Every structure is written in structure tokens, then in C-alpha cells.
Amino acid sequence: MEKIIEQTFTVPFRYQVCFLEGIFNVNNPMLADFLDNGKKAKAFFVVDSGVSDAFPNLLNDITEYAKAYENKFLLNSEPLVVPGGEISKNDETIFKKIVDATSIYGIDRHSYIVGIGGGAVLDMVGFAAAISHRGIRHIRIPTTVLSQNDSGVGVKNGINSYGKKNYLGTFAPPYAVINDFNFLTTLDDRDWRSGISEAIKVALIKDLSFFEWLEKHADQLANRVMEPMQELIIKCAQMHMNHIAGKDPFETGSARPLDFGHWAAHKLEHLTHYQVRHGEAVAIGIALDSTYSYLKGMISQADLMRIINLIKTLGFEIYHPELSGQALLKGLEEFREHLGGELTITLLESMGKGVEVHQMDNELILKSIDQLKLFHQENLVARS
Known part of the structure; x- marks a missing residue:
């Protein structure tokens, strides 16, 4: 007996790319509204070390913002700070920390992983989110010109492996992209120019x-x-x-x-x-x-x-x-x-x-x- 069964289906994707100044201002509910799924979802933040160094109050701002909107989402742990730049994509132990966190803190498919940083960090965070539970909702907060105008906007995630760029990766659209222009003010001249x-x-x-x-x-x-x-x-x-x-x-x-x-x-x-x-x-x-x-x-x-x-x-x-x-x-x-x-x-x-x-x-x-x-x-x- 020989038989072939075939099915065709499409999966619609929709996400918004937003622009603002002051994403963690407690008077601005934009991020909280994205994190609000009606069930007080868990949110796990991953922060580029270059951004946390440039904005020393950032981790505290995230905590205070979560307190202000505790009726909408739950900050289930301290934000994870990871090295910025290509090292975050070259060292597989870094993205594994995010995967480990999904198990440790019970971050499920109805939770959110929020990445804050340059394009390399966002690529890595998106990859970790995409392979955990076959896909956890991922919100990108790009902090460089390059990530705000290009890499952070797209649907690609990945890490470097075998000496090749983006050898391991996925196509996984983000849940949302939020560009805060304030993050650009502390970029050095090379990073300001790079995205152009x-x-x-x-x-x-x-x-x-x-x-x-x-x-x-x-x-x-x-x-x-x-x-x-x-x-x-x-x-x-x-x-x-x-x-x-x-x-x-x-x-x-x-x-x-x-x-x-x-x-x-x-x-x-x-x-x-x-x-x-x-x-x-x-x-x-x-x-x-x-x-x-x-x-x-x-x-x-x-x-x-x-x-x-x-x-x-x-x-x-x-x-x-x-x-x-x-x-x-x-x-x-x-x-x-x-x-x-x-x-x-x-x-x-x-x-x-x-x-x-x-x-x-x-x-x-x-x-x-x-x-x-x-x-x-x-x-x-x-x-x-």
C-alpha cells in the first residue's frame, strides 16, 4: 500500500516596533502593557554589561518599574547581566545561562524574556528564548544605532560557532521591539557611527x-x-x-x-x-x-x-x-x-x-x- 497525506497551513506573525524616550519611566506604561497577558506573567531581563555600565541606575530602574506595574507582570529574579559585543555570541556558556534560568525560575511559554543591549546580545538572547520550551516570548530593547535600525528589528537570532558567524540560529519574530533613543546618548563614536x-x-x-x-x-x-x-x-x-x-x-x-x-x-x-x-x-x-x-x-x-x-x-x-x-x-x-x-x-x-x-x-x-x-x-x- 502506498499513500501520501498532505497539509498546507500558514502561521501569521505580528509584532510592533516602537520608538520612545524613557522606557523605564514609571509614568510610561508601554513596556508593562506588552508584558501584561492578563495572568501576571513572569518577566526575565537580560542586560548587556555595556549598557548597565553606561547607565548605573538601570538595574534599579527595572526593579522600580516592575514594582510600579506589579499588577501587570512579575519580575521573577534579578536581571542577568551578560558581556556585550561578539563575546556574548562566541561563548556558548553565556546563552546557556539564560536557558538555565528558564528552568530555575519556571519561565514558561506564557512568560517573557526581555533583552536589553546591542545587536550581538539581542541575537544571543533571542536564540536562547527561541530554543527554550520551543519558544518563549521575547521582547527586544535595542540600545545601539545598529540594533535599533537593523538587527534588532528583524526575525533572526543566533550565536557564532565553528569559527563562523551565526552558524547556530533560528528564525523567530520577537513579541515586540522597543527603541528608546535615550540609550544612544552614551554610545562612543564608533558605536554611534557603526549602525549608519x-x-x-x-x-x-x-x-x-x-x-x-x-x-x-x-x-x-x-x-x-x-x-x-x-x-x-x-x-x-x-x-x-x-x-x-x-x-x-x-x-x-x-x-x-x-x-x-x-x-x-x-x-x-x-x-x-x-x-x-x-x-x-x-x-x-x-x-x-x-x-x-x-x-x-x-x-x-x-x-x-x-x-x-x-x-x-x-x-x-x-x-x-x-x-x-x-x-x-x-x-x-x-x-x-x-x-x-x-x-x-x-x-x-x-x-x-x-x-x-x-x-x-x-x-x-x-x-x-x-x-x-x-x-x-x-x-x-x-x-x-
Whole structure:
């Protein structure tokens, strides 16, 4: 006997990305309203150590906020403080502490795990939440430009393993994302700048008018003017969410247009032992793939110089010594392996419009690297 039974179903996902100032102000019920499931749910907070160091009263503020809204949710333990940055994704014992806490404190599928921190910490916390009880509700509170405008908005979670970025991970939409602009005020210049690279990325592949806006406001952004930064974050978050709502939010295919500039960036991060931060690596990766697009005759030299000049004006480097050699080319194969199936890379068909290609010319990649090195050296001469 031979028989096949088939079923098709869809699962709708809905979550909000919110923007405010003063999330733990006891007069602001937004977070408490998200945590209120009508059953006085448990909430477990995980805090990036960089954030708790920058805001010494934060842990006390969380406690006082929970007391003010004890009719809506229960703070079932002291917040867990974890190291910030990529170390939180490289050390598996860190995410295991969160999984252990779900057992110790009885954090079930009707409870909430609230992550507060940069993108790396949120990736790790989201992964722990997704694999515990097959999924615990996760609320993200991003605290950096990069996490507020890009990584914290999406549906991906993960940790690094086997020497590869995001090798272990899940697609699990958050219950909510709450962006508090006050967290940006204590960022150092590198972290302030870092997230702007994701805005350059999305502008180049989707919206020329947004790229022109970035050119117009580059000096203000570089000098930490808050109003244009808020506008940038909201614009990027909206574009990111629009993309997620498209045909392939869980990336079952091989196309990842929002990863323009990322194949080289991921490898560069690893080669520098994460001394080059993600946004800094993405800026270099954008410069590399834009140069490659120019050498392939896809964009003009004038277009390329607009891109390079914007990246420089914002304070990014466009070259790093680890960019050269076969080690970087190995990252191309690792990127294909991570995607599954055929290689799919987004390049520039024109300013504001990305195009997918399925092969890259290694010799042209090396020529692109050489060109970036020349741009870099010319800049050093101009400074001296």
C-alpha cells in the first residue's frame, strides 16, 4: 500500500516596533502593557554589561518599574547581566545561562524574556528564548544605532560557532521591539557611527532618495546630531520591516538582498577577531562590492566616488589589511554554504537598485581590494 497525506497551513506573525524616550519611566506604561497577558506573567531581563555600565541606575530602574506595574507582570529574579559585543555570541556558556534560568525560575511559554543591549546580545538572547520550551516570548530593547535600525528589528537570532558567524540560529519574530533613543546618548563614536552603515546599505539597494538624504545629512550624523539620527533609524526600521513582509522572511531561498556588503564583512570580522565591529566591517564590505560593481561596468566611476566619499565623510575606514589574500575569498564560499544552494550576492545595478548575481570573479574581487587600498592610501596622504 502506498499513500501520501498532505497539509498546507500558514502561521501569521505580528509584532510592533516602537520608538520612545524613557522606557523605564514609571509614568510610561508601554513596556508593562506588552508584558501584561492578563495572568501576571513572569518577566526575565537580560542586560548587556555595556549598557548597565553606561547607565548605573538601570538595574534599579527595572526593579522600580516592575514594582510600579506589579499588577501587570512579575519580575521573577534579578536581571542577568551578560558581556556585550561578539563575546556574548562566541561563548556558548553565556546563552546557556539564560536557558538555565528558564528552568530555575519556571519561565514558561506564557512568560517573557526581555533583552536589553546591542545587536550581538539581542541575537544571543533571542536564540536562547527561541530554543527554550520551543519558544518563549521575547521582547527586544535595542540600545545601539545598529540594533535599533537593523538587527534588532528583524526575525533572526543566533550565536557564532565553528569559527563562523551565526552558524547556530533560528528564525523567530520577537513579541515586540522597543527603541528608546535615550540609550544612544552614551554610545562612543564608533558605536554611534557603526549602525549608519546599514542605512547606506539599504539606501543603495532600495532607495536613491534616501541615499541623497544621507549625503545631505552626513556631517550632522557624523557630529552626533540626534534628530537626523532618529529619522534615519525610523526610516531604516520601516524599510527593514517592509522587506520582512515580502516573499521570503525566513530566507528559505538563497537570496538575501539585505546582506549587500555582508559576505566580506562577516569574514573580515572573524579575521580581525572581531576587533573590527560589525557596522565598520559592513562599511568596508559595501565599499568593496560597490567597487566590484564599478569594475564590472554596472555603475559609473562618479557613482562609486559618491559612495566612497559618503562612507569617508561619516568617519568609516574603507580598507583593512586583513581584507587582502585568499582568506577573504574563502568567506565567499562560507557565505554560499550559510545561504544553502547556489551563491547569491547582491550588487548594484544602479544607485538605489540592487541586483542578484550567482557568481563572482575572484580576480576582480582582488582588483577591487587593490582599488580600495589605493583609495585608503590617497586618504592618508591627504591627511598628512
